Amino acid sequence: MRHLTVFSILLLAFGTLAADELPDVSEKSIAELRAGFDRGDFTITEVARAYLERIDAIDSNGPSLNSVLTVNPEALDVARSLDRELAEGRVRGPLHGIPVLLKDNIDTSDLPTTAGSKLLEGSVPPEDAFIVARLREAGAVILGKSNLSEWANFHSSFSSSGWSRLGGQVRNAYDPARNPCGSSSGSAVATAASLAAFTIGTETNGSIVCPAQANGIVGLKPTVGLWSRTGIIPISQTKDSAGPMTRTVADAALVLGALAAVDTEDPATAPVDDHRSEDYTRYLDADDLKGRRIGFYTEPLGNHYRVDAVTHQAIEVLREAGAEIVEIEQITRENINAESLEVMLHEFRAGMDAYLHRLGEHARHADYDALIEAMRSDPAETARFDRSLMFMAAQREGLDSEDYRNALSRMLTQAREEGIDRVMDEYELDAIVSPSGSPAWMTDLTLGDNFKLSSSSPSARAGYPVITVPMGQIDGLPVGLSVFGRAWSEPILIEIAHLYERRTGHRQPPGFD
Secondary structure, X not given: OEHHHHHXXXXXXXXXXXXXXXXXXXXXOHHHHHHHHHHOXXXXXXXXXXXXXXXXXXXXXXXXXOOXXXXXXXXXXXXXXXXXXXXXXXXXXXXXXXEEEEEOOEOEOOEOOOOOOHHHOOOOOOOOOHHHHHHHHOOOEEEEXXXXXXXXXXXXXXXXXXXXXXXXXXXXXXXXXXXXXXXXXXXXXXXXXXXXXXEEEEEOOOOOHHHHHHOOOEEEEOOEOOEOOOOEOOOOOOXXXXXXXXXXXXXXXXXXXXXXXXXXXXXXXXOHHHHOOOOXXXXXXXXXXXXXXXXXXXXXXXXXXXXXXXXHHHHHHHHHOOOEEEEEOOOOOOOOHHHHHHHHHHHHHHHHHHHHHHHHHHOOOOOHHHHHHHHHHOHHHHOOOOOHHHHHHXXXXXXXXXXXHHHHHHHHHHHHHHHHHHHHHHHOOOEEEEEOOOXXXXXXXXXXXXXXXXXXXXXXXXXXXXXXXXXXXXXXXXEEEEEEOOOOOHHHHHHHHHHHHHHHOOOOOOOOO
């Protein structure tokens, strides 16, 4: 059911209701919602209705952000059931009753999962993704699915971030004429506009960090394996991870811990119990950064002088908090762009074969070759973008090929042992910071994206964690500061990001309310 029918769902279920009779959910944190439930200030059902009304007023109408692809028609029934549990004294945990939107490459057994592609339109998986099952068990209310860059932006030689053939173009929350970045564009915009308490995105390289920073929110890509990828339409098994997209670091920390668990179907999660924290919110209490050595990755500088200026201001905040700052010009000594692409091409093909097989009799296409044949046979599929990456992936041999194994080995060695790990050992660093990106560019479906700068590749290629936090605005457009480091270093990254967030307060909501 498309999001254009949200208001009719509300009318059918409850009749007309004045907006001022619903709670104001704009900018509400997870903790504030939970406290309101406990005090009886509002019900879970009322909060869910308030978010659905915002989706109708802001996403479908008003500025028409187009960030929500599908609304869950059962969301209010789920909310009422969770209200009954609260009345009976049963609280599942900190996410009980908290509304969430999921990027539409994450499987839901009761809603389509499409990656924004017409070729998967109406595809309802037989099972929830592992993290979706965890969310339901924790009592979260799944409001629906967010729009995204089609195929998580791994489809063509150029594209417009936030565009999908199925859902159209997502629009930036701060200036709808500008691009939201991607591929978790809808998730970022929906979070920025308070269309849900939080959202879930996915990242291969920059797909959480870039849209989060371009829409003034917090985005966290965990170490690959901290969250299961089972039931998520893949690009790269080496780099992919889902992660929380929130308005505060505290909310990101809470959600991170709730979904971190071993999944026997995802081998990358095998070490999770040795590394995960039971409660990442315990790392929000630092009063200063004394004793912390933080690397300042400067290679992305020089592409936008006003971003450079804001970044240097952020560095001074960290220094004033007691951190020792060490400038680092380079992290990866050798160019591994070709190897990184080769790894993604091989892994995308293999991953899509596995994903389509998982759909079983529900699959619209038996395997990746059948999907590509359907793409080639439909002129509309290549009318706007060339799908060259998908066609290239179809020519790859698979994960047993020597070309793949060599590319993977070289990429990981340069990104890990000779990259982040080497730099952090050499300079005795606790973390590394750098600008996350530039202000949002004007959306251009003819020429495509206009990236100015990025710092996501070192962590992406290593499979290591990164968090972006609002760093300020340039002409009313947000920019972010990325904090990244070694595998499983989420506690330190959260500590630094939260202290910076607390000292600066750069988060400013878009002007809808």
